[in-house]
């Protein structure tokens with residue numbers, strides 16, 4: 338059985354746990370570091386919000402209720418990890434998620450760990466078949 342490099346890397350990040358964001362040792366990473374880590378979280382892109390770098394991904398879901406189910410799954414991971422993304426359900430069937438570390442106004446490993454864990458969710462039955470290339 339073959340497995341893509343991205344899928345393997347996703348799993349490595351997904352096995353890690355987020356660390357508390359209020360530590361003094363936590364700093365926003367450079368854009369170059371973020372670009373390197375981005376290769377390990379398929380489907381996510383970097384988005385600059387003013388000076389703040391964020392991770393962004395969008396999915397098209399079957400309907401509004403399936404979108405809410407999706408967000409509940411993400412919320413459970415966020416609570417487990419103590420790291421919380423910005424969640425959007427837009428125009429009834431578009432789930433959009435931004436992940437960033439509020440305390441440092443930028444990206445940390447926590448954001449990539451969370452993105453990898455979101456990528457590992459089983460979204461069977463939730464996504465629109467037409468519009469999603471990945472997951």
Ligand SMILES: C[C@H](O)[C@H](O)[C@H]1CNC2=NC(N)=NC(=O)C2=N1
Nearest residue numbers: 357358419420421437438439440
């Ligand atoms: C104490 C605790 O780690 C912090 O309040 C957390 C909670 N969740 C968080 N989530 C995100 N995305 N960024 C934060 O800075 C953050 N802070």
